[in-house]
Amino acid sequence: MALRAVGTTYPNPPVGAIIVKNGTILSRGWTQPGGTPHAEIHAINQIKNKKNIEGAHLYCTLEPCSHYGKTSPCVNKIIELKFSKVIISQLDKNPLVKSKSVKKLRTAGIKVVIKNFGEQVKILNKVFFDSLIDNKPLITLKIASTADGKIATNSHQSKWITNSISRMVGHKFRSLNECMIIGTDTIRKDNPLLDCRLDGLNNRSPDLFVLDRKLTLRKNLKIFSIKNRKIYIFYSDKVKKKIFKLKNIKYIKINEVNNLLNMKSVIKEISKLKYTRILVEGGAKLSASLLNNDLIDEIVWFRASKIMGSDGINAISNLRIDNIDNLKKFKLISTKTLDNDQLSVYKKN
Amino acid sequence: MALRAVGTTYPNPPVGAIIVKNGTILSRGWTQPGGTPHAEIHAINQIKNKKNIEGAHLYCTLEPCSHYGKTSPCVNKIIELKFSKVIISQLDKNPLVKSKSVKKLRTAGIKVVIKNFGEQVKILNKVFFDSLIDNKPLITLKIASTADGKIATNSHQSKWITNSISRMVGHKFRSLNECMIIGTDTIRKDNPLLDCRLDGLNNRSPDLFVLDRKLTLRKNLKIFSIKNRKIYIFYSDKVKKKIFKLKNIKYIKINEVNNLLNMKSVIKEISKLKYTRILVEGGAKLSASLLNNDLIDEIVWFRASKIMGSDGINAISNLRIDNIDNLKKFKLISTKTLDNDQLSVYKKN
Numbered sequence: 093m094a095l096r097a098v099g100t101t102y103p104n105p106p107v108g109a110i111i112v113k114n115g116t117i118l119s120r121g122w123t124q125p126g127g128t129p130h131a132e133i134h135a136i137n138q139i140k141n142k143k144n145i146e147g148a149h150l151y152c153t154l155e156p157c158s159h160y161g162k163t164s165p166c167v168n169k170i171i172e173l174k175f176s177k178v179i180i181s182q183l184d185k186n187p188l189v190k191s192k193s194v195k196k197l198r199t200a201g202i203k204v205v206i207k208n209f210g211e212q213v214k215i216l217n218k219v220f221f222d223s224l225i226d227n228k229p230l231i232t233l234k235i236a237s238t239a240d241g242k243i244a245t246n247s248h249q250s251k252w253i254t255n256s257i258s259r260m261v262g263h264k265f266r267s268l269n270e271c272m273i274i275g276t277d278t279i280r281k282d283n284p285l286l287d288c289r290l291d292g293l294n295n296r297s298p299d300l301f302v303l304d305r306k307l308t309l310r311k312n313l314k315i316f317s318i319k320n321r322k323i324y325i326f327y328s329d330k331v332k333k334k335i336f337k338l339k340n341i342k343y344i345k346i347n348e349v350n351n352l353l354n355m356k357s358v359i360k361e362i363s364k365l366k367y368t369r370i371l372v373e374g375g376a377k378l379s380a381s382l383l384n385n386d387l388i389d390e391i392v393w394f395r396a397s398k399i400m401g402s403d404g405i406n407a408i409s410n411l412r413i414d415n416i417d418n419l420k421k422f423k424l425i426s427t428k429t430l431d432n433d434q435l436s437v438y439k440k441n
Numbered sequence: 442m443a444l445r446a447v448g449t450t451y452p453n454p455p456v457g458a459i460i461v462k463n464g465t466i467l468s469r470g471w472t473q474p475g476g477t478p479h480a481e482i483h484a485i486n487q488i489k490n491k492k493n494i495e496g497a498h499l500y501c502t503l504e505p506c507s508h509y510g511k512t513s514p515c516v517n518k519i520i521e522l523k524f525s526k527v528i529i530s531q532l533d534k535n536p537l538v539k540s541k542s543v544k545k546l547r548t549a550g551i552k553v554v555i556k557n558f559g560e561q562v563k564i565l566n567k568v569f570f571d572s573l574i575d576n577k578p579l580i581t582l583k584i585a586s587t588a589d590g591k592i593a594t595n596s597h598q599s600k601w602i603t604n605s606i607s608r609m610v611g612h613k614f615r616s617l618n619e620c621m622i623i624g625t626d627t628i629r630k631d632n633p634l635l636d637c638r639l640d641g642l643n644n645r646s647p648d649l650f651v652l653d654r655k656l657t658l659r660k661n662l663k664i665f666s667i668k669n670r671k672i673y674i675f676y677s678d679k680v681k682k683k684i685f686k687l688k689n690i691k692y693i694k695i696n697e698v699n700n701l702l703n704m705k706s707v708i709k710e711i712s713k714l715k716y717t718r719i720l721v722e723g724g725a726k727l728s729a730s731l732l733n734n735d736l737i738d739e740i741v742w743f744r745a746s747k748i749m750g751s752d753g754i755n756a757i758s759n760l761r762i763d764n765i766d767n768l769k770k771f772k773l774i775s776t777k778t779l780d781n782d783q784l785s786v787y788k789k790n
Contacts, residue, residue: 240757241587241589245765252765253768395785397771398768399760400762400768401757402755402758402760408751411749411750411752412750413594413752414596415598416594419747422746424778424781424782438588438746
C-alpha cells in the first residue's frame with residue numbers, strides 16, 4: 093500500500109494502512125497525493141458504516157500522527173472509532189510524533205504492537221527520516237548509455253540510445269520522484285519536456301530544479317510550457333541580471349565553488365522545501381559534480397547493447413581521480429534485462 | 442562431453458561421444474588435447490573388453506570421420522567393433538567427411554540416425570564450420586571496465602578495476618580459447634603474462650598473436666618467458682628491421698591500412714593456421730579496429746560497480762561514428778552477477 097504512494101506524498105512520507113477485523117481485510121489505505129488524507133484516514137474513509145470498525149485492528153507502516161498539521165491527528169480518529177489494536181512497523185522519528193502517538197493510543201486503552209513488516213518498509217521510512225531529520229533527500233541518478241558508457245554522439249545525438257521499454261521505465265522513475273535537478277547543458281541541447289509520459293501517470297511529472305548559473309535560459313523552452321508543476325531556478329549569487337517572471341517559477345540564489353554552483357547548497361535548498369526524492373537525469377557535468385560531493389545515493393543505469401567508441405560523450409564528466417583506489421564505489425543492487433537493454437541499480441557503498 | 446574439450450582441440454572441433462548398451466552408459470569420450478584421439482576413440486578406449494561393444498549405440502555430437510588425417514578413420518573402428526546404431530547430432534560440413542561417413546556406416550549394416558541434440562551442440566559445431574569453410578574463426582572480445590566504461594586511469598592504473606571472481610572467470614575464458622591477439626600498447630604498459638592461472642588449467646594458456654607493427658617489443662618481456670606456447674608476431678610489411686629469434690616465436694608480415702596492420706589480413710593469417718577461437722583482451726585501439734572491421738563475434742564484458750569519470754581510458758577507442766544509427770549493435774545474450782561485478786555477454790547482431 094505504501095509503495096503505491098511513493099513520489100506523490102511530498103512533503104509527507106508514503107504510508108500504507110490496512111484495517112482487519114476477525115481475520116478479514118475491511119479496507120486498504122495509502123497516503124493520498126500531496127500527503128493528505130493520511131493512509132489511516134484513507135483506509136477508514138472507505139468503510140461506509142463506521143460502527144463496523146469497533147474492535148478492528150489497524151496495521152500501519154509508520155506510527156500514526158498525533159499532532160495538528162494540515163490534518164487533525166489520526167490517533168484521535170483511531171480512538172474515536174474504537175479500534176482495539178494498532179500494529180505499527182516503525183515508530184516515527186519526527187520529534188512531533190515519536191512515541192507520543194503510541195502513548196496516547198495506549199492511554200486510551202488501545203493495544204499497540206511494534207512489529208517490523210520487513211526491509212521494504214524500513215527503506216521507505218528511511219527516505220523520509222533522512223530528509224526530515226538530516227536534511228538529506230534521496231538522490232537518484234538516472235543514466236541511459238551505450239555499453240561503453242556514452243550518452244550521446246559528439247554531435248549530441250542521443251535519440252535513441254536505449255530502447256522504448258527502457259524509456260518507459262525511465263518515465264516510471266520520474267513518477268516515483270517528487271522533483272528533478274537538471275543542468276542547462278541538457279536543456280539547451282535537448283530542449284526536453286521532462287514530464288512523465290506514461291498513460292495514467294501524466295499528472296506525476298516531477299517538479300523541476302534547474303541549475304542556470306548565469307541565467308541564460310529562454311522563456312520559450314519546453315520545460316516552461318507545463319503549467320501544473322513548480323519550477324525553481326538556481327542561479328549564482330554573483331550574477332546580476334534581470335529574472336523573467338512566470339507564474340510557476342521561483343528563483344533561488346546559490347553560492348559558487350570553483351565557478352560552479354555549490355551542490356551542497358543546492359541540495360540544502362531543495363531539502364528546505366521538504367522534497368524527499370530527487371531524480372537527476374544529467375548531464376554529465378551535473379552528475380560528476382554530485383558524485384564528487386558524494387551526494388548520489390542511487391544510480392539507475394540503462395545500458396543499450398551498442399558501442400559508440402571514445403569520441404562519444406561520457407555519462408560522467410571528469411572526476412579528477414588520480415588513483416584507482418579513489419574510484420567512486422557503489423553496490424550493485426539488482427540487474428534486469430529490458431529486451432536488449434540492461435537496467436542495473438547501484439546504491440552508495 | 443564436447444564442452445569439456447572446448448579450447449583444447451585445435452585444429453580439430455570439440456566433439457563428445459557416449460556409448461550406450463541396453464540403456465546403460467558404458468563410457469563417455471571427448472576430443473583429446475591437440476585433437477587426438479577423437480571423441481569416439483576416447484570413449485572406446487575406456488572400455489577394456491572390446492567384445493562388450495558389439496550391439497552398442499554410439500552418440501556423437503558430430504559425424505564421425507571417415508578420412509585419414511592424424512588418425513585413421515573413426516568409422517572403421519565403429520564398423521570393426523560392431524556397433525549396432527550411431528546417433529549423430531549434425532553432419533560434418535568438412536567436404537572430406539560430409540555424409541560420406543554416414544554412407545559408409547550404413548553400407549556396413551549399421552543403423553544411423555541424425556537427431557539434433559540441441560542448440561549448444563549446433564553452436565559448438567558452427568564455430569568449427571565457420572573457421573573451416575569460411576576461414577572465420579570465432580573472435581571474442583574481453584573487456585574489464587568500470588560502470589562508466591573505463592579500463593584504466595589516465596595514468597594507466599588498471600589493477601584492479603574488477604574483483605577477483607571476475608578475474609578468475611577471465612582466466613577461464615583464456616582456457617576456452619586457443620589463441621589471443623594482443624596489441625603492443627597493452628604489452629608495453631602492463632607487461633602481462635597472458636597465461637591461464639587457474640589451478641588445473643595452467644597448461645591451457647592460449648597461443649599468442651602479437652600486433653607489433655614496427656617491431657618494437659623487447660625480448661625480456663614476460664610474455665616471452667612462457668615456453669610451452671606458440672607466439673606469432675605480426676609486423677608491417679613496410680618495416681625493414683632485424684627480427685630477434687626465440688624458439689617459440691614466428692614472424693608474419695602484414696599489409697597496412699591507414700598506418701595500421703590490416704585486421705582482415707591478420708585474421709586471415711590466424712585462420713590459415715587453423716585456429717577456431719580467438720580471444721582479444723584489448724587494448725582499446727585493437728578493439729576499435731576489430732569492431733570497425735565487424736570482426737567481433739562476441740563480447741564478454743566485466744563491469745565493476747565503480748565510476749571513474751571522463752578522464753579515464755575508454756574501453757573502445759574512436760570508432761568515428763557520426764550518426765547514432767551507425768552504433769555497433771550487439772545482442773545481449775546473458776548477464777550474471779559476480780559478487781559486486783557484473784558479467785554481460787553480447788553477440789554480434
